Amino acid sequence: MxxxxxxxxxxxxxxxxxxxxxxxxxxxxxxxxxxxxxxxxxxxxxxxxxxxxxxxxxxxxxxxxxxxxxxxxxxxxxxxxxxxxxxSSDKISEKGRRALKEFGLAPPLPAKVFTDLEVLEHVSCPRCEGTNTTLKNVFGPTLCRSIHYCFDCQESFEQFKPL
Amino acid sequence: MNTPALTELLFKMADDQLILGHRNSEWTGFGPLLEEDIAFSSMAQDKVGHSQALYELLHNLGQPAPDEVAFLRPAGQFHNCIFVELPNGEYDFSLIRHFLYDTAELIRFDLLRKSSYEPLAQLAHKIHGELRYHTLHANTWIKQLGTATEESISRLQHSLAFALPYALGIFERSPWEKELAADGIFEGEEVLQERWRTNVEEVISQTDLTLPAWNTIAPVLGGRQGKHSEHLSPLLDEMGEVFRIDPTASW
The missing domain is CATH 3.30.300.130 (Fe-S cluster assembly (FSCA))
Structure with missing residues (x-):
């Protein structure tokens, strides 16, 4: 056959x-x-x-x-x-976005809303989902990640950057 | 398509990205704080990647492979502006250069998104998105340190005065300005410089720094024609050292 x-x-x-x-x-x-x-x-x-x-x-x-x-x-x-x-980060599938979050990486915001730093200031924390967070560095351990800090968890986390 | 004009444009852009990328990489391990170390290292990686993609376009137009053009040419065949080859100096100079240069690059790639040369337009669209992070980074620090302490302000002011003549060298006119504009490949250095001035003024006006009158600054030219400062050759020697040991090695 x-x-x-x-x-x-x-x-x-x-x-x-x-x-x-x-x-x-x-x-x-x-x-x-x-x-x-x-x-x-x-x-x-x-x-x-x-x-x-x-x-x-x-x-x-x-x-x-x-x-x-x-x-x-x-x-x-x-x-x-x-x-x-x-x-573009908008190409990441829904399944991919869930996987990122479980991995501890905040999924990217829709690329079209990323017009200035303000948007990156209060990224939702992948642990507690709170937005009491701040942007520490637009550059992270790899080109596609930025570094943030969550005031509620008192821990830093990374985001997959919107692009 | 006017290939000589396009080739000249691509070479100067690619060389700028490669050389400034290399200078940025020299901050790896030496940044004034860890986050700045990471930022300059990331921007280095971006810029060297941009240069490789631009050399790839040149390769498709008949130029040698990217590694060869990057590592085997002597200084006289490089078309980067002198600004990007200057040593990093203190952090204040590197930051001012990063701000002045990347502001120009963001606009250049924005203009090129409309290029009639489709492969360049596609690449420019992509690079433009990435460069927004570079200018965000630069603007954040210029605004912060440009309004912070007497020392940070005077250091930046001093570096700004030193850097501006070199920064104007970014816009050294090409012998192909007319052809590039007529063919819709690139609107030209003059348009770029106009928009750059406006953006630079806008950020500086939010700080305690001052800009001299533009007509009092004498541009440092020559880089685009292969006339460089004494700083380029040692940089190229170091950058290509490993590659030149065995150019045929497979990595």
Missing amino acids: KPTPATSRDVYTWLEAVKDPEIPVLSLVDLGVITDVVVENTTVDIEMTPTFVGCPALDIMKQEITETLLQRGMTEVRIVVNFRDPW
Whole structure:
């Protein structure tokens, strides 16, 4: 019996297993960096776009995508990185936003409301959900995170930055 | 598409990002407080990433690969403005440079979002979003330290006076201004400089710092034509040292 040829839907499902190397609870699909998938027989063409232009995790992501798809029986994986459909934090799925929060990272606010620092001043704390918080630094341990402090928990936390 | 004009534009932008990114990275481990250490390191990573993406566009236009153009060219072939190659100095100078330079870059990439060269327009859209964090950071500290103590204000004022002639060098005119504007690639340095002045004035007016009359500042030019200060060559030597040991090594 001939196996059913894979579809792009299958590829998206398989890619659920590939996580953001810097945020291991978030899949690349939920992160929103995969912008197109075309499958022909066992050849896959993937288009992806980085969260930040200088994201150092991009090469690891490409490598893990390729390995995962080869394990699933694909014979050729071609990945193109471009900015045709640029990443925005709004591309993170609902599931991804929940995963971020459980991980202890405040999910990003909608990008369109991020017009100045004021918006980042009272980000909701991922622990207590209170907004009695303050922005400590727009730059954090990775390019995509900012550092905040919660006055109620008296602890610092990080946010996935709106972009 | 006017390739020589586009190439000249991309090279000066990419070189600015690379060199200032490198200078920012020199704050890693030396920031006046941990959060500033992280901020300058993050901005370094962003800027070097921006330079790589711009070199990639150049590569698609027939230039050598990004690593080669970044690490193997001599100083005379770099087109960054002299401003970005100056040593970091004290934190007050680095902060003033960060403010003056990134204010210009945010506007430059904003203008380029409308570029008729589609790959550049797409990249500019992306970079513009990231640069907003750089200018937010700069503006926050300029406003805070520019109204804080006698020492912080006088240090910033002193650095501002030193930096302004170099900052005007950002806008050194290209031999291709007319072509770039006519082809819709880029509106030009003059438009950029106008908008930059307004934004700089707006932030400085919220501090105790003062700006001299613009017409009294003599711009330091030459960088765009490959004429640099004595500070660029040592920077390039250090930056490319590892790469040049074995340019064919696979990383």
